[in-house]
């Protein structure tokens with residue numbers, strides 16, 4: 001267990017990456033991986049997606065990395081990789097494969113069943129997303145005893161406080177509350193995916209608690225400038241979404257967290273207003 005799943009990711013990098021041992025990950029994915037690798041003076045093997053956001057298994061297999069991080073469902077796209085594809089990576093990649101499942105409770109499938117068959121698999125989970133308990137800072141890794149023993153060697157002796165352990169246990173004990181939260185988020189997410197389909201906006205099939213959509217302006221134009229215009233319009237009206245302008249694959253999109261149904265109504269009303277507004281309104 002770790003002080004959030006970030007602690008687990010850091011332990012994994014400290015054990016398996018460093019000078020002469022590169023860590024691999026996809027782009028886009030969770031932005032913390034390169035930060036943690038840099039702290040350990042490790043090299044990065046970055047595998048860029050194309051617009052399909054499908055897993056490039058052969059290119060991952062060809063890296064020199066000792067450990068490879070897959071985020072599934074991925075951030076910020078929400079795209080989940082089927083177990084059949086993760087299994088292909090596990091078969092061909094000779095090092096440790098980490099599946100960062102921060103958002104897996106919102107997805108159809110998860111990699112846990114693969115643990116019994118692959119000693120090089122590590123699944124990382126957190127209480128921060130679906131349990132809505134980011135403040136207690138609890139995450140955990142599921143892996144073979146051999147890998148867990150290595151993580152344990154570098155772990156701080158008291159990395160999860162007693163209070164946080166009690167909170168995590170209480171959360172695990174209330175599955176009805178948890179399942180209620182997840183069901184509500186999924187229903188609101190799927191309704192919002194349909195709303196974007198009706199608008200004719202290209203949107204990745206999210207299996208997370210956020211949606212990555214490509215805004216299309218009233219003239220039918222998409223692109224980084226259009227996404228930025230929508231972002232600024234929403235921001236000025238206190239609707240906070242994320243825009244990732246630094247990469248061509250992400251710049252034309254917005255990442256929108258799934259909120260309450262009322263919040264999504266406010267979002268949709270403001271997007272209608274943006275479509276009718278003059279430029280730079």
Ligand SMILES: Cc1ncc(COP(=O)(O)O)c(C=O)c1O
Nearest residue numbers: 004005006030075102126128139
């Ligand atoms: C993919 C992914 N992994 C891990 C984390 C870290 O979560 P925590 O350290 O709160 O468990 C995040 C948080 O944004 C995330 O998006």
